[in-house]
Amino acid sequence: MTPTGLDSAWEYGIPFEGPPRAASGQRLWGTALWGHVPASSSALLLSPARRLSAAARPAVGLQSWYQADRGLCPLVLVEEEGRQGARELGRECESGGQWTALRFDLREVAGETVTLRLDGQFKDWTEGLGWYIDDFWIDGVVPVLRFVAPEGDDDGDGLSNEAEVEQGSDPLLADSDGDGVSDGNDNCPAHPNPLQIDDVHPGGPGDLCEDPDGDGRVDLADNCPDTPNPDQANDDRDVFGNACDNCPRVSNPLQWDRDADAVGDACQADQGREIEDSTPWVLSVRPADALFDPYRPRVYVSDARQGRIEIIDLIEGRTERVFDFEMRPDRLALSPDGNRLYASLRVRDQVGRQRDGYKVGAEPEGYVAVFDLTTDRREAIIPLDIDPLDMAALGGGNLVVASRTPAFPGNWWSSAVAIVDTAGGDEVERLWAYLDPTISRSADGRVLYQLSWEKWWIAKVGRLARLTFDEAGRPVSVDYEWSTVNAAERLWASPDGSRLVTDQGLLYEDRAGVYPRPSRWGEVSADSPWAQVYWDPRTDEFYAAEPDSLRRYGGRDPRRLGDFPRPVTPFAIGRYARRTFFIEAVGSGAEIRWIEVNHAPVVDAGADQQIECSGGGGAEVPLVGTATDPDSSPGTEDDLVGTTWLEDGRVLGQGLKLFTRMTLGSHQVVLQAEDRSGLVGSDTQVSEVVDTRPPVGRITAPEAGSCHGPAALPVRVVDDFADSCESGPLVRAYQPEGGPTYSEHGDYRVEVSASDPSGNAATAAVSFTIDRTAPV
Numbered sequence: 164m165t166p167t168g169l170d171s172a173w174e175y176g177i178p179f180e181g182p183p184r185a186a187s188g189q190r191l192w193g194t195a196l197w198g199h200v201p202a203s204s205s206a207l208l209l210s211p212a213r214r215l216s217a218a219a220r221p222a223v224g225l226q227s228w229y230q231a232d233r234g235l236c237p238l239v240l241v242e243e244e245g246r247q248g249a250r251e252l253g254r255e256c257e258s259g260g261q262w263t264a265l266r267f268d269l270r271e272v273a274g275e276t277v278t279l280r281l282d283g284q285f286k287d288w289t290e291g292l293g294w295y296i297d298d299f300w301i302d303g304v305v306p307v308l309r310f311v312a313p314e315g316d317d318d319g320d321g322l323s324n325e326a327e328v329e330q331g332s333d334p335l336l337a338d339s340d341g342d343g344v345s346d347g348n349d350n351c352p353a354h355p356n357p358l359q360i361d362d363v364h365p366g367g368p369g370d371l372c373e374d375p376d377g378d379g380r381v382d383l384a385d386n387c388p389d390t391p392n393p394d395q396a397n398d399d400r401d402v403f404g405n406a407c408d409n410c411p412r413v414s415n416p417l418q419w420d421r422d423a424d425a426v427g428d429a430c431q432a433d434q435g436r437e438i439e440d441s442t443p444w445v446l447s448v449r450p451a452d453a454l455f456d457p458y459r460p461r462v463y464v465s466d467a468r469q470g471r472i473e474i475i476d477l478i479e480g481r482t483e484r485v486f487d488f489e490m491r492p493d494r495l496a497l498s499p500d501g502n503r504l505y506a507s508l509r510v511r512d513q514v515g516r517q518r519d520g521y522k523v524g525a526e527p528e529g530y531v532a533v534f535d536l537t538t539d540r541r542e543a544i545i546p547l548d549i550d551p552l553d554m555a556a557l558g559g560g561n562l563v564v565a566s567r568t569p570a571f572p573g574n575w576w577s578s579a580v581a582i583v584d585t586a587g588g589d590e591v592e593r594l595w596a597y598l599d600p601t602i603s604r605s606a607d608g609r610v611l612y613q614l615s616w617e618k619w620w621i622a623k624v625g626r627l628a629r630l631t632f633d634e635a636g637r638p639v640s641v642d643y644e645w646s647t648v649n650a651a652e653r654l655w656a657s658p659d660g661s662r663l664v665t666d667q668g669l670l671y672e673d674r675a676g677v678y679p680r681p682s683r684w685g686e687v688s689a690d691s692p693w694a695q696v697y698w699d700p701r702t703d704e705f706y707a708a709e710p711d712s713l714r715r716y717g718g719r720d721p722r723r724l725g726d727f728p729r730p731v732t733p734f735a736i737g738r739y740a741r742r743t744f745f746i747e748a749v750g751s752g753a754e755i756r757w758i759e760v761n762h763a764p765v766v767d768a769g770a771d772q773q774i775e776c777s778g779g780g781g782a783e784v785p786l787v788g789t790a791t792d793p794d795s796s797p798g799t800e801d802d803l804v805g806t807t808w809l810e811d812g813r814v815l816g817q818g819l820k821l822f823t824r825m826t827l828g829s830h831q832v833v834l835q836a837e838d839r840s841g842l843v844g845s846d847t848q849v850s851e852v853v854d855t856r857p858p859v860g861r862i863t864a865p866e867a868g869s870c871h872g873p874a875a876l877p878v879r880v881v882d883d884f885a886d887s888c889e890s891g892p893l894v895r896a897y898q899p900e901g902g903p904t905y906s907e908h909g910d911y912r913v914e915v916s917a918s919d920p921s922g923n924a925a926t927a928a929v930s931f932t933i934d935r936t937a938p939v
Contacts, residue, residue, distance in 0.1 A: 164192055164299065165209045173208050175343060176357070178295060183779030183889065186226035186262045186297035190342075190355065194283060194293030208296070210279040212244065214305040217274030221303025224266040227255045229283070229294040237283040237294045239267055244276035255294070261885055262297075269303065309335065321347025363388045400812030400833070401843075410841070416807050416814075419841035427841050443754040444480035446746070448473055450753055452494050453746045455737020457700065458501035458797050459536075462737060462744065462755070465492035465506055472506055472532075474539065477739055480755065484539050490530065496554040496562065499608040504534040505562055505585065507551035508544070528568060533585050545588045549579045553601050557608040560586040561636030565602050565613070570595035578615060582638065594641060597626050601653050605660030606700050608632060612663050614654045625651040625665075652692070657718060658700035666692040668707070670721055697736035697743075701793035702762060706743060708733050713745065715760065727758050741794040741802070764792045764803055764836035764844035774825075776854040776888035781826040784850050788819050790836035806836045827852050827890050827921070854921035858893055860884030862915060862929045870932040877904040878933060884917035884925060891920040908935040 166173035172194040178185065185191040192208060215221040229237055236254035243250075252267040269277070279301070283294040311317050313325035317335055320327075324334035332339035332352040339346050342355035350359055351369035360370045363382035367373055370382040378391040386395055386404035396405045401414040409418055410427030418427060448466035455462045460477040472492050474484040490508040497504055508530040527546035531554070535542050549566035556562055562583045570577035570593070580594040580602075597615035604611040613628045631639045651665035662672045698705040703718035710732055715725035733745035734753070742757040768788045776782050792802040808815040808823070810832045815823045819834075828851070835845045864881040865871065871878050880903040884893055896916045897903060905911060910932050918924040 165211075167207050167209055172293065181230065181292040181295050182228045182262065186228075188297075190357075191295055191297040192299075193295035208281040210299070210301070212276055212278045213301055214276045215269060215273050215301075216303045216305050219273065219303035221269035221273055221301070222266060223252070223269055223279055223299075223301050224264065225299045226262050226297040227265050227294070228260070228262050228296075229255055230260045230292040237281065239265065240280040240282060241269065241272055242278045242280055243272055244278075249280055261889070269301075273303070311335070318346070320345045327352075397812050400809055401807075401835070402809075402812070402814050413841075414835055414843045414845065415837060415841045416835070417805055417837050417841065419804075419837075419839070443756045444475075445749075446473075446475070446753040446755065448753060449748065449751060450734040450746055451492065453735035454495040454497055454504075455697075455735060455739070455744060456497065456501065456536075457737070460739045460796075462735070462746065463495050463497075463504055463506075464746070464753075465495055467491035467493055467509075475755070477742075477744060477755075486532075486534070486541060488532070492532070494551065494554050496556040498556045498560070499558055499606065502536055503556065503560070503585070504536055505554060505556055506532045506534070507554055507564070508532055509551060528566070531562065531564070531583065531585065543585070543588065545583065545585060547581070547583070548590065549581055552578075552599070555602045555604040555608075555611055557582075557604070557611075557632050557636030559635035559637070560584065561591070561632075563602060563604075563611060563630075565596065565600040567599060576617070580613065582636070592638060594630075596628070599652075603654050603656040603663065605656055606658040607660075608636065609634075610656065610660030612654055612656050614651060614665075616652065627654075627671075653696075655696040655698055655705070657698050657705075658703065662718070664696055664698075664705060664707075666694075666696075668693065695733045695736050695745075697738065699738055699793070701738075706736050708736060708745065713743075713758070725760065740796045760794075761838070761840050761842055762793045763842045764790050764838055766790045766806075766834050766836045766844040766846040768832065768834035768846040768848035771849040771851075773851045773853050775856065776827055776852050776890065778887060778889050780888060780890040781824055782852045783822050784825045784830075784852065786815070786821045786823060786832060786834070786848070786850070788834040788846070788848075790819060790834070790844070792836070792838050794838065802838045804837055804839055806834060809833045809835065825850060825852050827854060827888065854886075854888040854890060854919065854923060856887055857923040857925040858884040858886045858917045858919055859925065860917065860927070862913075862927045865929065865931045867929050868931065870934055872934055876933065876935075877906040878911075878931065879904045880913050880915060880929065882915050882917065882927060884915075884927075886919040886923075888919060888921070893917045893919055905933060908933055 173192060175192050176190055178191060178193050181193060238254055239252045240249040241252055255265060281296065311324040311334055313323065315324050316322065317324060318337040320337040327334040327346060330352060332346045337345050339352050340355045342357040344357060344359060346352040350361055351372040354371050356369050356371045360383065363370050364373055364375060373382045374380060376389055376391045378393040380393065380395065382388045386397055386402060387407035390407040392404045392406035398405055398411055399414040401416045403418065405411040409425055415427050446464065448464050449468055451465045451467040453462055453464045462475045462477060464473045464475060470488045470491060472486045473482050476483050488508060490510060492506050493509050494507045495504065510529055527548065528550040529547045531545045531547060533542045547564060549564060549568040551564050552567050553565040554562060562585050564581045564583055566579050568579045569575060570579040576598060578596045578598055578600050580596050580600060581590045582592040584591050596613055597617045600613055600615040602611055602613050609632055611630045613630065615626055617624050617626050629642045633639055651667050653666040654663050656663045662670065664670050693707045693709060695708040696705055698718065704724060705716055705718055707714050707716065713727045714723055716723055733747045736743065736745045741759050741761060743760055744755055744757045746753050746755050766788065774782045774784050786808055790803060790806050792800055795802040805817065806819055807817055808821050810830055815821060815832065830850045831847060832850060833845050833847050835843055837843050860883045862880060862882045865878055886893060898914045902913060912928060912930045914926055914928040916924050916926045
């Protein structure tokens with residue numbers, strides 16, 4: 164087809180205005196594909212000249228779509244070679260924004276050489292989306308046999324006639340496949356490919372027609388373009404076929420292979436391993452306590468012997484800052500927001516038990532040092548009336564300090580627990596516990612568990628209390644209905660505060676309505692009392708240190724997930740990104756070691772959804788998911804390398820947010836996320852495109868109440884019903900039967916019912932009279 168005329172608006176391509184899609188395939192001829200037709204355009208579209216057979220019954224047909232704001236009808240005309248003017252074959256007056264099949268008889272010009280002309284009469288339009296045609300055909304054309312010189316270039320496309328015959332293009336047509344690229348510049352001249360994609364094997368034929376592995380699949384449709392695999396088997400649906408996938412049973416669309424052994428990292432992903440070739444970082448301090456920062460790559464270490472606190476960088480393994488004290492730094496605590504570090508400074512011997520009651524106005528029993536971690540400066544030193552044994556930081560700058568100091572004067576079987584306002588330096592409330600209390604809080608500082616022990620005859624019985632606080636660190640409830648937790652001496656609370664684990668390997672859950680006797684929901688084998696436990700807030704797993712190993716357990720299902728056999732008696736355990744660090748005593752100092760634990764990304768593809776069909780038999784469907792990786796640095800997702808949406812193994816797009824077109828029906832889509840080691844997490848979502856809207860329209864003819872005589876018969880009932888989904892042709896039913904035309908005498912009330920393929924129906928009615936009786 165050739166556009167011609169003044170300010171031609173005809174274009175070949177994908178429609179962005181007008182019809183939602185081509186009648187078949189993807190591309191069509193249309194007017195102003197990106198907008199409305201210019202009012203001054205007088206463009207014509209001409210077919211190639213063709214000679215029609217005199218013996219056949221020639222005809223021409225096409226699929227037509229047009230829309231205008233005035234009642235104008237585009238023309239289909241035929242021009243005969245050697246004659247002036249053009250003969251009108253018909254007008255397109257009925258599509259009304261839908262694809263309509265048109266067919267015109269050419270028997271009157273049989274035996275002639277003709278050119279078909281499409282005239283949209285654009286010059287008379289004031290506004291409109293224009294005219295679009297597709298699937299143009301002519302029947303009854305006389306075959307033409309023409310001899311051409313092999314070395315010639317009859318169509319002027321830069322290729323010799325011989326070269327065009329060899330590659331399958333037309334030596335008489337400069338653009339054989341009609342994709343807008345001349346054969347001489349087309350990397351795939353026999354197949355329409357206006358984008359000229361040549362990504363798989365650059366420099367050769369286009370991806371649409373190159374098949375170097377000879378499996379019958381061109382590069383554009385081959386999931387293993389360099390390995391023959393005609394069956395295209397792809398068990399893990401990750402865009403790479405089994406024949407060339409380095410991990411064919413685990414989805415890994417990025418094909419990571421760090422050790423270049425042809426086995427993908429997804430099939431070798433370590434779920435936990437010690438870095439054997441890493442050199443431990445040797446510390447000059449002997450920790451009294453150590454605390455890993457969950458927000459920064461740091462660990463804080465207190466050394467009672469040398470009277471110092473060190474801040475150590477976990478990336479480079481070096482000391483960043485040192486604070487010296489004349490007293491003995493002991494326990495450390497971090498505020499819930501990570502901006503304040505607290506260190507207890509003890510005056511008395513750590514193992515001494517001086518029981519002298521309250522010492523109001525006397526020398527302090529201990530102190531708390533406060534550090535601002537946003538500036539790494541020491542802010543204050545606060546005196547205490549109790550000997551600090553354990554601490555936990557709350558919101559609002561409040562601090563819970565547990566001690567061995569008697570809670571009541573002369574009561575040797577109680578211990579004082581104080582809530583200290585570190586901003587004002589005052590004790591705001593005094594609580595109590597049994598002997599040697601230890602405390603542990605939730606990550607947000609709202610729930611705190613307190614464990615102490617009571618001497619019962621010759622036995623030692625653990626007692627548990629639960630305290631809750633508001634965001635400012637003020638007490639909300641203090642429950643002294645003690646629960647027995649066997650002979651436990653230490654406990655660690657889960658990040659959400661709903662569970663706790665003791666040094667005996669016993670796990671408890673605080674269930675509503677059950678406390679003050681929490682349910683014992685699990686037990687794991689502790690070969691000896693655990694020296695330290697770390698509960699990971701990102702994975703809800705916990706690590707427990709025994710003398711011969713470091714073990715990893717599920718936080719809700721207490722299964723052993725990993726076992727790292729080596730002597731470990733750590734002062735502290737913590738995690739940053741993929742590494743789980745621990746500090747253990749070595750000689751007069753300590754060492755920092757670590758293991759690497761990799762987790763699959765956590766993926767949520769979003770809730771199942773229904774989307775109303777919007778045209779072209781489908782809809783643009785929004786896909787919105789989330790993906791996180793617990794091995795990323797805090798505040799980032801730097802361990803994630805990519806996310807992919809797939810349907811039946813076909814890639815829909817990349818990223819967490821995507822709009823994709825889906826046809827009417829149910830679609831199961833998968834969101835996959837891959838980390839740096841090739842480990843993949845996935846989630847499935849169902850998007851259903853539905854058609855619940857009935858067609859919209861009315862009866863346009865005949866007029867209501869009109870009367871029709873013999874000259875106007877038959878009366879044809881015409882409507883403009885259209886379906887917004889456009890999933891297929893409408894089915895019309897008429898009452899009384901026999902419609903849409905009526906010729907018999909009488910009064911009529913005709914009801915039209917228009918149903919779409921989904922079963923939605925709309926009705927309209929019109930009344931008119933047919934009078935076939937002659938006047939008397």
